[in-house]
Amino acid sequence: MNLLAFRRMRGLLRKEFLQIWRDPSALAIAFVLPAVLLLIFGYGVSLDARNVPLGLVVEQPSALAASFTGAFGHSPYFRPRSFLTIQDAERAMRAREVQGIIWLPSNFARRAQHGGNAPIGVIVNGVDANDARLIEGYVQQVWATWLTAQARAQGHPSPTPLSVQPRVRFNPAVSSRNYLVPGLIAVIMTLTGALLTALVIAREWERGTMEALMVTRVAMREILLAKLIPYFLLGMGGMAASVAMAVLLFGVPLLGSWWVLGGASALFMLAALGMGLLISSVAHNQFVAGQIAIITTFLPAFLLSGFVFDIGSMPGVVQLITHVVAARYFVAILQSVFLAGDVWSVILPNALALAAMAAIFLGLARAAFRRRLD
């Protein structure tokens, strides 16, 4: 780099940092936006069912029935409420006062004691399919626990020859927040990265400064580089703040190493900023640039990155599409680094994919930015 080019770069960088400092909108995008989104989604989105209101119908009270329903009272997942008839309980479910009903018919105790099949009715409100499945699972768990306890009390061996010993790896507390928050960071940083570059360049178009720059001796790659460097640093700052929030505020464990996290984040940030640059080559005003950034980065990252919705269970075509969503690779790395540690078999291929995406977006942006207005 010769002296003149060095001065041009220095001039552009100084301008960019002065603008960041004096116009707080870039700082807001880098720090305030991720913090707000993390708080909203971190506290608002939870896939755990806790204190689910549950209706209990015991048609003929007995010691056995009391011990069975008591098991629900002890569970942290349910908040049981008793009804006298199944009709009452169903009315409550229709009013959404309870999410599910456990129904012990009048012959429950008799058939249980005579070794027959004691029927238990389980009715679950299926409007929210995810909640319904969770409730179903929890009920079965409570039921299995109770059954084992009963058998042990009567000195019988376990009624089922097999016993399930569930062991949850990588997220022992089975807290959905622990895997949602790292994924969220990826989704939020996709938006932040793209917005940072897309909006500041759109602002230059809007105010006519881009037009003036183009007729100076500055090269297009210098303009792009002078945008990339400051906003890369800013984006990484926002990333660090988000990780700090995840660990300190949400208590997500961070098992992997810092440098792997940093390296992967850097690759991802380059891809996100590159996407922003590409957007700003077509969108010459801030409103349009913002709209495009949200539609092309945030929404796909939210839906197709696998942070909530498992990619493996998507239709084949949609699975193919997820490969062009950079957040997908970053979500995989983040979930691994946070919850499992440096698992190289996960990190390496995903990091390679991120590097490729960064190279493609930056290369396309470079090609799209020409020294002309049309």
Add this chain to the structure above:
Amino acid sequence: MPPEAEPAPALRCVDLRRRFRIGKRVVVALDGISVEARRGGVTGLIGPDAAGKTTLMRLAAGLLLPDSGRIEVLGIDVARDPLAVQARVGYMPQHFGLYEDLSVRENLDLYADLQGVAPSERSTRYADLLHMTGLGPFTGRMAGRLSGGMKQKLGLACTLVQPPDLLLLDEPTVGVDPVSRRELWQIIDHLTRGLHTTVLFSTAYLDEAERCDTVLLLHEGRLLGSGPPREISRAMEGRSFHAAAKLGRRKLQERLAGLPWVVDAVIQGGGVRVVTAAGTAPDPATLQPPVPDLRFTPVKPRFEDGFVARLHEKVGRRAPSSPIPAEARASLAPGGDGEVIVVEHLTRRFGDFIAVDDISFSVRRGEIFGLLGANGAGKSTTFRMLCGLLPATSGRLRVAGFDLRTAAAPARGRIGYMAQKFSLYGDLSVGQNLRFFASAYRLRGHRRAERIAWASAEFELAPMQEATARDLPLGYKQRLALACALMHEPGILFLDEPTSGVDPLARREFWRRIDALAEQGVTVLVTTHFMEEAEYCDRLAIMAQGRVLATGEPEAIKAAARTATRPEPTMEDAFIDVIEAAANKALAA
């Protein structure tokens, strides 16, 4: 380098064409331009909006490629080697290309870095530029907090930080106050005479043409003519006259404009400036009924006469402007010649910024009253308060007898308002816009149909009923906007910069309509930064920095600026005098 003896022309275009696609429409910006501009001096690119000025500038700066044809700058083919051109030109785009959140000094530093000015040269270069632009005391101020005129000078300083061979200035004087405009021209003179820089200067103000060494006249993407402005005016020798009669200037203009041998008739001073068709002398006998005391005095032709005459030849006469029906509309604004608009000690603050500072004036029924001032003088803020859209901080405002503090709604019902920017529905057709505004003004049934028919006929919009408003030529948009503002037969008409950007012919037509309305008793309040337009007003107020500096008839305001060396001052001279006097007074106080 070309040999010194015969430098390549500054600009050479050969059958240059360029169009743009806007949605589904194709707009032809340049339609086969062939022209040459020599080195040295100022070449003016003169024409109204949509003439193709900005496109030509951008082509010259290498920011656009031509569709066909060739453009050379300083002997270099721009399409082939834009970098070589950009290394030798300085280009100031329309909004000056400044970073608003950087200080004056930081903007200069940035452009010095980008243009490769060595740090050792900078201090002398900056000193020169700051001295030349008068920005010396403001180096620490943010560019966004400079006045329009100062921004324009800073933009110029930034493009000059590395002295260019050719300076491209795209409409640098739009909306800038006359004092700054004059200072800019002094800088340009210094650059061309003292430093032998070549300047290409685009403008829509015809009076600036006379300051150029050569002009290229553009209209709708075509070249209307080129040459030294003096030659263009000289060709009009023997065709420019001043007409005066007891009849009154507005009635006289109305009568003269309809005559076949009259190419142009505009109000100037107490009479009418007339340009006759080529080879004809004024013939008072053709006026029917005769005007016995009508006298024609030959006057020195000016540039605008030549431009308008050329427009007439090329474009042909516009649709014969039907004499505007002078139907007596007594119902319009009842009550004699009373004062319809009264403004007393009006003030409006925004935080610690005083946008309008203790202004007072009044407008009588049927009068055309002008507010003359640069961008930021407080004209639009005054307007918004008069329309009841913005409450006053203090002072009294009466419109049509209603106090705007207590009765904004009834006052608004008497007002027709035509906003500065095209404020109709661009996606609706002409007819749909008319029907919408008729409904918005709560016209119903027979009366609604009558008013829509009136608007279509009066403004000759009938053939355009189905056209989408956005696609209309600027002159038609303006007519449509005026038609909508008049839909409810208001007694008072507010016009905010109504003619900015339209060509001289459309502007004349527009003013004929306004004159006719005033004759019918409609009170018109108009803002403008066209000095010449101020002459069409019955009375005007000169505004600067939120204050009214002078009020009176145009003739009286001009007369006050008369000196021994300047027996016939223009409105611009008078304006500058008034502003300087106010500045001196402030300095003395």
